[in-house]
Each structure stands twice: as C-alpha cells, then as structure tokens.
Amino acid sequence: MGRRLLVEADGGSRGNPGPAGYGAVVKDAGTGAVLAEAAEFIGTATNNVAEYRGLIAGLRAARELDPGASVHVRMDSKLVVEQMSGRWKIKHPGMRPLAAEASELFPADAVRYTWIPRAENAHADRLANEAMDAGRRGEQWRPSGVPDPAAAPSREDVGETAPAAPPPGWSADPGTPTTFVLLRHGETALTPQKRFSGSGGGDPELSAAGRRQAEAAAAALAARGTVQAVVSSPLRRCRETAEPVARRLGLEVRVDEGLRETDFGAWEGLTFAEVRERYPADLDAWLASETAAPTDGGESFAEVTRRVALARDKLLARYAGRTALLVTHVTPVKTLARLALGAPAESLFRMELSAASLSAVAYYADGNASLRLLNDTSHLR
Structure with a gap:
C-alpha cells in the first residue's frame, strides 16, 4: 500500500487575466511534514488556469514521491474541487485539457478533493505569490534557502567541501522531465x-x-x-x-x-x-x-x-x-x-x-x- 499524501495547491493572477503563478506543497498526511514544494510564474493567465496548474504541479510532485500513494487534495478553489470531483461540468474549453492532465496523474480512486477556506491554504498561496513576485523581477522561483545560481559564490562562501559544478550545458533546475x-x-x-x-x-x-x-x-x-x-x-x-x-x-x-x-x-x-x-x-x-x-x-x-x-x-x-x-x-x-x-x-x-x-x-x-x-x-x- 502506498503512502498517504496531502497536496495543497493554489494559483493566482494579478489582473485575471494578468501576470499569474501557482504554488503547491506536498505533505505527509500523518505527520504534516513538508515533503516537496513547487511554484512557477506562468506569464499571463487567469486565476482558474493558475489554480489548475498548481493542482497539476502538486500531483506531479506527489507522484514523484510515490506513484502508488493515496492523495488528499485541499484547495480553496471551489471550481477546481467541484470539477475534479465530478460534481460540476467543465464547460470552459480551456479548462478541459488541464483537468484531463490532472486526472491522468493518479488513478481516480486514489485521489479525493476537499474545499478549504483561503486562510487554511496559506502555504500554497504564499508560494504562488512568491512565484509571481519572482516573475515580476524577471527571475525564476526557487525554494527559500536555495542560492541564485547566477550569483558566483566566493571561496570563503563555499569552503573546501563545495561540490563540483555540473557539466557545461546542464541546468541547475531542469524541471519535470x-x-x-x-x-x-x-x-x-x-x-x-x-x-x-x-x-x-x-x-x-x-x-x-x-x-x-x-x-x-x-x-x-x-x-x-x-x-x-x-x-x-x-x-x-x-x-x-x-x-x-x-x-x-x-x-x-x-x-x-x-x-x-x-x-x-x-x-x-x-x-x-x-x-x-x-x-x-x-x-x-x-x-x-x-x-x-x-x-x-x-x-x-x-x-x-x-x-x-x-x-x-x-x-x-x-x-x-x-x-x-x-x-x-x-x-x-x-x-x-x-x-x-x-x-x-x-x-x-x-x-x-x-x-x-x-x-x-x-x-x-x-x-x-x-x-x-x-x-x-x-x-x-
């Protein structure tokens, strides 16, 4: 039997449509320990698109941890929760491929969805805003504590135990393959x-x-x-x-x-x-x-x-x-x-x-x- 994972996801758009980003966090359902975070600035998009993109990113991160897991998704988007639960029809043609992509990441009986108030989704909301802020600066979002790879550290910063640099042409953050x-x-x-x-x-x-x-x-x-x-x-x-x-x-x-x-x-x-x-x-x-x-x-x-x-x-x-x-x-x-x-x-x-x-x-x-x-x-x- 796979692990029990909790996915919290959110997305936002400053303009709807406007500059948009998403955030997602995966936690251990039993302990609440944070296992993975994901966030990305996605350019100009609507709130709904950003929310679906956050859901997809959270489910992908959960699948990378354990493809056999049972997943509880919590979001403050009533639209996404009701559509993915099958209670609301997906009328907008732009939402259908996003919903289909989300549904393919885990078997239907392995995922359940719950709507939560915005205040209970603060972690994912923070990640989405961090991604949008990074996009405004022309940067990519990265987890807190991860240095900017463009900033060359001094010898004193890295000490004698610094790992070797990756081969030329390799990205520091290659993303989901x-x-x-x-x-x-x-x-x-x-x-x-x-x-x-x-x-x-x-x-x-x-x-x-x-x-x-x-x-x-x-x-x-x-x-x-x-x-x-x-x-x-x-x-x-x-x-x-x-x-x-x-x-x-x-x-x-x-x-x-x-x-x-x-x-x-x-x-x-x-x-x-x-x-x-x-x-x-x-x-x-x-x-x-x-x-x-x-x-x-x-x-x-x-x-x-x-x-x-x-x-x-x-x-x-x-x-x-x-x-x-x-x-x-x-x-x-x-x-x-x-x-x-x-x-x-x-x-x-x-x-x-x-x-x-x-x-x-x-x-x-x-x-x-x-x-x-x-x-x-x-x-x-």
Missing part, C-alpha cells in the same frame, strides 16, 4: 531464430510466447501506474504488444510511423550467418559505417537515426512533462538510448535488447537526457 518508457515488442516466430525482421518483411504477428510476454509487461506497467499515453510502431507485433497495456490502463494506442523498425532490404527473414554467406561485402560495409545500407534498398543506421529523432522530438512536444510508453523495436530503442548518452553509432552493436524488455529515457527542458533503464526483463521472470 518528459519520460519515454520504451517497450520492445514480444516474440514472433522469427525472434528465437535471430532472423532479420524489419519493416520491409512480412509483418509477423506475436507468437504464443510473445502474447504471454505482452501480458506480463502490461501487468507490470499497470502496477507502476505512471504511464499516461501509449504510442506504437505501426507494425503488427508492436500493436499487439501495446494493446494489452493500453487496455489495462484505459488508454488508446496512438501509432507513429517514425517508431517502425529498420528496413533490412534483401536481408529480411535471413539469419546473420545467411547474410554473411550471401552478401559478405554489403554486411561488412554495414557493420563498418552508419551510412551503409542493407542490400537492395534497406535503410542505413543514419537514416533510421534521423527518422527516430524526428519522432522523438514530435512526441516530446506532445507529451511534455508526462510519461509515455513507446512500443517499438530493437533499433529505435537502441537509437534513443545512444542519442541520450551521446554515444557513437557503433554502440548499437554493444547493447543487448531482449524481447518485451523495458528501457527508459528522461528528457529535460534544458535539452539534456538521462538513460534511466535498459533491457529490464524482471517482469518476465
């Missing part, structure tokens, strides 16, 4: 035989073993409860792997062409040994250079990288700050992992990726990425 959970499809009849199976072949279905793997992955992902969207390669084996996950999570499967596997040309359906025997020069060239393509119209790794990177950027824009499951293939998963690491193309041959394995990459607003998981198969054992 967008996370892609990467699920390789389950087995097909070709998988145990280690045959080339790309997007130019016969589009095989999952085998019985592959269907069992897809159900196991679905159960594991449903238990985690963090996935908010499911996107699949158009190929059948991926769609058949994605469907059990989406069904358990109550989501729809979106299809993205950019997530399809490499087209292996004349090598489709062959083993590595058979390709070595029939096309030795082409295989050597393919292994030596990312710009070399498989025989008879296949895709080079450079072409696949461009395609996958475009799909990545499009999905990052669509699911900013959220967690999306991408059901795809060996080469796209390895490509996303190597791009996150800044590794060379030859690293593709140095990664193991099992059928129905899980990997994960987090992407931050400052442009950096972090590989968090690679080839996890614990849910299959």
Whole structure:
C-alpha cells in the first residue's frame, strides 16, 4: 500500500487575466511534514488556469514521491474541487485539457478533493505569490534557502567541501522531465531464430510466447501506474504488444510511423550467418559505417537515426512533462538510448535488447537526457 499524501495547491493572477503563478506543497498526511514544494510564474493567465496548474504541479510532485500513494487534495478553489470531483461540468474549453492532465496523474480512486477556506491554504498561496513576485523581477522561483545560481559564490562562501559544478550545458533546475518508457515488442516466430525482421518483411504477428510476454509487461506497467499515453510502431507485433497495456490502463494506442523498425532490404527473414554467406561485402560495409545500407534498398543506421529523432522530438512536444510508453523495436530503442548518452553509432552493436524488455529515457527542458533503464526483463521472470 502506498503512502498517504496531502497536496495543497493554489494559483493566482494579478489582473485575471494578468501576470499569474501557482504554488503547491506536498505533505505527509500523518505527520504534516513538508515533503516537496513547487511554484512557477506562468506569464499571463487567469486565476482558474493558475489554480489548475498548481493542482497539476502538486500531483506531479506527489507522484514523484510515490506513484502508488493515496492523495488528499485541499484547495480553496471551489471550481477546481467541484470539477475534479465530478460534481460540476467543465464547460470552459480551456479548462478541459488541464483537468484531463490532472486526472491522468493518479488513478481516480486514489485521489479525493476537499474545499478549504483561503486562510487554511496559506502555504500554497504564499508560494504562488512568491512565484509571481519572482516573475515580476524577471527571475525564476526557487525554494527559500536555495542560492541564485547566477550569483558566483566566493571561496570563503563555499569552503573546501563545495561540490563540483555540473557539466557545461546542464541546468541547475531542469524541471519535470518528459519520460519515454520504451517497450520492445514480444516474440514472433522469427525472434528465437535471430532472423532479420524489419519493416520491409512480412509483418509477423506475436507468437504464443510473445502474447504471454505482452501480458506480463502490461501487468507490470499497470502496477507502476505512471504511464499516461501509449504510442506504437505501426507494425503488427508492436500493436499487439501495446494493446494489452493500453487496455489495462484505459488508454488508446496512438501509432507513429517514425517508431517502425529498420528496413533490412534483401536481408529480411535471413539469419546473420545467411547474410554473411550471401552478401559478405554489403554486411561488412554495414557493420563498418552508419551510412551503409542493407542490400537492395534497406535503410542505413543514419537514416533510421534521423527518422527516430524526428519522432522523438514530435512526441516530446506532445507529451511534455508526462510519461509515455513507446512500443517499438530493437533499433529505435537502441537509437534513443545512444542519442541520450551521446554515444557513437557503433554502440548499437554493444547493447543487448531482449524481447518485451523495458528501457527508459528522461528528457529535460534544458535539452539534456538521462538513460534511466535498459533491457529490464524482471517482469518476465
């Protein structure tokens, strides 16, 4: 059973619409101890938008602490509390996507909402005003006691035990990442035989073993409860792997062409040994250079990288700050992992990726990425 968390959130606008900000605090429901704070200046917006943004920030902070928690939300916004409780209809079209985003962060039965007087929401109200004050000064809000990273401390300030500076280009406050959970499809009849199976072949279905793997992955992902969207390669084996996950999570499967596997040309359906025997020069060239393509119209790794990177950027824009499951293939998963690491193309041959394995990459607003998981198969054992 998860923790019991209390979320208090507020938002404000000086003008309605006008300069706006939100604040949110997460507390332990039993002790009242403060576990996390969040606040942000959001530019020109209405009070209602700012209040919803505060709710979303509070729920996100609670989810980062414990995605399995039961959450009690307390706000002085009657509108947000009644709409999120389902007692009032959401008539304004601008509120609907915000309410939908909030509702996707935890299962409906894990969150309850209570209206409180403004005086009882002083902590979140203070954070929202601090964020608006910071925005007026052209600054970002930061928790009290956290120094301005733009102010260079003296040696006397930091002493001899100061931590090393972050690598160049890394932000001191990268914000909530967008996370892609990467699920390789389950087995097909070709998988145990280690045959080339790309997007130019016969589009095989999952085998019985592959269907069992897809159900196991679905159960594991449903238990985690963090996935908010499911996107699949158009190929059948991926769609058949994605469907059990989406069904358990109550989501729809979106299809993205950019997530399809490499087209292996004349090598489709062959083993590595058979390709070595029939096309030795082409295989050597393919292994030596990312710009070399498989025989008879296949895709080079450079072409696949461009395609996958475009799909990545499009999905990052669509699911900013959220967690999306991408059901795809060996080469796209390895490509996303190597791009996150800044590794060379030859690293593709140095990664193991099992059928129905899980990997994960987090992407931050400052442009950096972090590989968090690679080839996890614990849910299959």
